[in-house]
Amino acid sequence: MKFDKYEYLQDLMRRRGFAWGSFEIYGGARGFYDYGPLGATIKRKIEKKIREAFIREGFFEIETPDITPEQVFIASGHVEKFVDPLVECKKCGARFRADHLIEETLGIDVEGKSAEEMTKIIREHNIRCPECGGELSDVWYFNLMFETYIGPYKDKKAYLRPETAQGIFVNFKRLNAFARNKLPFGVFQIGKAYRNEISPRQGMIRLREFTQAEVEIFFNPNETEHPHFDEVKDEVLRLYPIEHQLKDLGMIELTAEEAVKKGYVMNTFFAYYMVMIKRILLDIGIPEDKIRFRQQLPEERAHYSADTWDAEIYSERFGWVECVGLAYRTDYDLSRHMKMSGADLTVMIHYDKPKIVKKLNVTLNMKKVGPKLKEKVKEINEKLKSMSQEELRKLVEELNANGKVIIEGHELEKEDLIIKEVEEKIQGEKIVPHVLEPSFGIDRPFYLLLENSLTVDEDGRVYLKIKKDMAPIEVAVLPLVAKEPLTTIAYEIYRNLQKEGFIVVYDEKDSIGKRYMRYDEIGTPYCVTVDNQTPEDGTVTIRDRDTREQIRVKIEEVPRKLKELIFG
Ligand SMILES: Nc1ncnc2c1ncn2[C@@H]1O[C@H](COP(=O)(O)OP(=O)(O)OP(=O)(O)O)[C@@H](O)[C@H]1O
Numbered sequence: 001m002k003f004d005k006y007e008y009l010q011d012l013m014r015r016r017g018f019a020w021g022s023f024e025i026y027g028g029a030r031g032f033y034d035y036g037p038l039g040a041t042i043k044r045k046i047e048k049k050i051r052e053a054f055i056r057e058g059f060f061e062i063e064t065p066d067i068t069p070e071q072v073f074i075a076s077g078h079v080e081k082f083v084d085p086l087v088e089c090k091k092c093g094a095r096f097r098a099d100h101l102i103e104e105t106l107g108i109d110v111e112g113k114s115a116e117e118m119t120k121i122i123r124e125h126n127i128r129c130p131e132c133g134g135e136l137s138d139v140w141y142f143n144l145m146f147e148t149y150i151g152p153y154k155d156k157k158a159y160l161r162p163e164t165a166q167g168i169f170v171n172f173k174r175l176n177a178f179a180r181n182k183l184p185f186g187v188f189q190i191g192k193a194y195r196n197e198i199s200p201r202q203g204m205i206r207l208r209e210f211t212q213a214e215v216e217i218f219f220n221p222n223e224t225e226h227p228h229f230d231e232v233k234d235e236v237l238r239l240y241p242i243e244h245q246l247k248d249l250g251m252i253e254l255t256a257e258e259a260v261k262k263g264y265v266m267n268t269f270f271a272y273y274m275v276m277i278k279r280i281l282l283d284i285g286i287p288e289d290k291i292r293f294r295q296q297l298p299e300e301r302a303h304y305s306a307d308t309w310d311a312e313i314y315s316e317r318f319g320w321v322e323c324v325g326l327a328y329r330t331d332y333d334l335s336r337h338m339k340m341s342g343a344d345l346t347v348m349i350h351y352d353k354p355k356i357v358k359k360l361n362v363t364l365n366m367k368k369v370g371p372k373l374k375e376k377v378k379e380i381n382e383k384l385k386s387m388s389q390e391e392l393r394k395l396v397e398e399l400n401a402n403g404k405v406i407i408e409g410h411e412l413e414k415e416d417l418i419i420k421e422v423e424e425k426i427q428g429e430k431i432v433p434h435v436l437e438p439s440f441g442i443d444r445p446f447y448l449l450l451e452n453s454l455t456v457d458e459d460g461r462v463y464l465k466i467k468k469d470m471a472p473i474e475v476a477v478l479p480l481v482a483k484e485p486l487t488t489i490a491y492e493i494y495r496n497l498q499k500e501g502f503i504v505v506y507d508e509k510d511s512i513g514k515r516y517m518r519y520d521e522i523g524t525p526y527c528v529t530v531d532n533q534t535p536e537d538g539t540v541t542i543r544d545r546d547t548r549e550q551i552r553v554k555i556e557e558v559p560r561k562l563k564e565l566i567f568g
Contacts, residue, residue: 006317008462009454010203013039016522018450018472019204031200031208033443038472038522041503043211043446045470046284047190050213050440053280059186059215060178064167066192067148070157075340076166076333078159081303083141084198085118091134097198098139101127112299115139144195146208160194165437168216169333172345176218181347183433184219184269190442204447205321211442218433219269220349221331226272233257235275239264240294251292266307270328273438277311277324280440285449285467290314294322304332313448321448325439331432338432350428360392361420369416376410383408453523464523465546468566475504475562476519480531482508490530493540493555497528500559520545525566528558 014020017036021028035043051061073079085098098118099110105127110118118139121127129136146160161167168175168187179185190213200206233256240251241264254262256271265271274293281291296308304327311324334345362384364370364377373380384407387395396419399405404413453466468474477494479486487508494506507515512529519527527543534540534555541550542561553561 003456003462005451005454009451012454012464012521013450018042019446031197031206033204033207039446041472042449042466042470043442045472046442046446046449047211047213049283050280050442051188051190053276053283054186054188054213054215057186057276059188059217060175062168062171062175062187062189063191064164064171064189066161066194067150067158068161068166069150070159071340072166072170072337073145073159073162075336076169077303077336078145078162078166079143082145082162083143085113085115085139086142086198087118087122087139088137089129089132089134090137092129092132094129094131095198096130098122100199101130111297115141142198144197146194146196161192162195163193163439164189164191164212164214165216165333165439168214169337170341172218172334172337173343176345176347183223183347183349184217186215186217188213188215202318204443205315205318207443213440213442215438216329217273217436217438218347219436220347220431221434224267224269226268229256229268229272232272232275233268235278237271237274237278238292240292242295242297245294245297265309266328269436270307270309270326273326273436274309274311277326277438277440281311281313281324281445284445285453285470286313286445287452290448290452292320293326294320302327304329306330313445313452315448315451317451321444323441323444323448325437327437327439329435329437331434333435334432345432346430347433348428348430351426354425354427356423357426358421359424360389360396361422362387362392362395363418364412365416365418369412373410376408380408380410380412461517461520463520463545466523468525469568471523471525471566472503473505473519473522473524474502474526474566476515476524476527477504477506478512478515478527478529479508480512480529485535486530486532489534489555490528493528493530493558497559497562500563502559502562516543516548526562528562 012018016038018039019033019035022032022034023029054061070079086095087098087101088095102108102110102118102121106125110121115138122136122139127136128134145162148158148160150156150158167189175187191211192209193212194209197206197208200208235256236253237256237259238251238253239259244250244252254264256275259265260268260271265274278291282288290313292312293309294312296310301308306328308325308327310322311326312320313323315321337343338345364381364384366377370377395405399414399417404411449466449470450464453464454462455465456462475497477490477497479490490508491506494504497504516527523545525545529541529543531541538555539552540555540558541552542558543550
């Protein structure tokens with residue numbers, strides 16, 4: 001029988017305390033997963049690696065609420081646009097993602113099509129309910145946000161956030177002050193996001209509650225050269241650009257520098273963060289050949305994005321899976337929040353040298369119009385003062401063309417106005433920053449790390465070859481047999497390793513072979529065994545999970561040796 005990695009892993013995850021479907025004793029709830037003791041440890045380690053990498057880039061961490069008032073998501077466009085197409089069986093009532101159903105049945109991509117177009121395709125091809133064969137309803141768009149209310153009356157609508165990003169945008173003013181008005185700067189948060197996915201059928205890949213680590217990097221759109229690009233320019237990226245997807249040209253491998261020079265990646269700012277993402281995934285333990293960057297097709301992009309590259313990880317079961325999105329959100333979010341809230345979310349950009357700009361200055365010629373307009377003078381002058389350069393230019397054009405203009409209901413001729421071009425020194429300007437957003441999911445990389453780590457040896461041994469520093473239990477201390485003095489010595493070593501900061505267990509149950517298997521299966525990289533030689537010469541063996549080789553070391557050497565072996 002062929003070894004089914006997916007089935008094996010599902011069983012292993014449940015049996016050994018990694019992760020399982022939530023609310024098991026009540027029959028479960030699709031799209032929710034619990035992390036058991038081993039899983040929660042790995043998840044934290046993934047988050048730690050991401051957090052440390054972000055901090056190395058100088059980004060600041062914040063924490064904001066999951067429950068968010070409705071206005072925020074009206075402004076962000078999620079109320080209107082965060083929708084998926086839904087279809088219902090008229091007979092059994094089952095509901096499906098209409099685009100997925102069409103894709104699975106006909107093998108065609110319908111991303112971005114309207115509800116009417118999808119309904120037409122369903123009718124034309126007579127697509128029926130996959131569960132009972134019944135007739136399907138028309139397609140409609142369904143908002144993926146979970147709704148709730150704030151307070152005891154149902155008048156203050158709110159949503160569980162579908163992304164952590166908005167918590168950062170709404171705080172922009174304070175964060176900009178914190179960053180002392182100096183672009184670029186990045187702010188991140190690691191927390192839960194909620195999406196009422198229509199048919200979450202792929203285990204941990206599509207959850208209704210999941211964890212994200214998102215950074216919003218605010219930058220000046222006129223400065224898109226990353227200052228540290230030189231440090232990463234030679235890193236090779238595996239790319240699957242739009243053009244290559246449309247023409248079936250396959251993936252290409254280019255250095256970050258080539259990717260920018262050849263025009264595949266917008267600029268060095270973008271490429272720099274692609275390298276950052278790749279290095280984080282490698283650091284988590286995803287093999288390099290299982291990572292690629294795919295550029296989203298325009299119809300796939302989220303409503304706020306002008307360009308998105310997804311870091312995808314390969315799964316034997318699911319193919320390439322999006323795990324990190326790198327979206328160019330432009331000034332979309334800040335501009336929308338500015339409009340909706342009235343807050344000033346601009347940044348003052350100071351020029352290196354003041355700029356001299358020519359400006360039109362239009363005032364009333366008081367000698368001519370003073371007696372004629374009397375008390376209207378003030379009103380007209382204020383109007384002229386409030387006009388933008390663009391409006392003044394138009395006014396002068398009109399005056400030149402017609403010999404007269406109307407301001408605040410008064411007809412004025414050329415000689416009624418004094419028109420001058422003056423030079424002005426400008427020290428800087430206010431801009432709405434643009435945003436580049438690396439958005440990591442944690443749960444998908446968690447599952448894919450386990451899948452890619454599960455290894456079957458030539459002799460049939462199944463074990464978790466997880467990157468050593470990611471192991472949920474780093475060391476197992478085992479007395480060869482459960483007898484004195486071996487047990488006391490082993491327990492002391494265990495206690496000492498705990499104090500040294502290792503995640504370590506002591507285990508004396510079952511034969512030594514069985515115990516080795518037990519720890520190989522959960523990815524414990526080293527077992528320290530206290531055997532009959534230990535009381536004689538104070539040495540123990542350290543067994544390597546992958547090679548199964550053992551070395552002998554002195555007891556006092558054990559912590560240092562393990563640190564070197566596990567953390568390098
Ligand atoms: N339903 C989900 N379950 C688990 N993780 C998710 C889910 N939706 C998004 N993520 C994670 O959050 C990251 C960023 O979210 P983003 O909004 O870019 O995803 P998305 O493009 O909507 O994903 P998809 O197209 O698969 O629904 C994703 O790369 C993924 O790792």
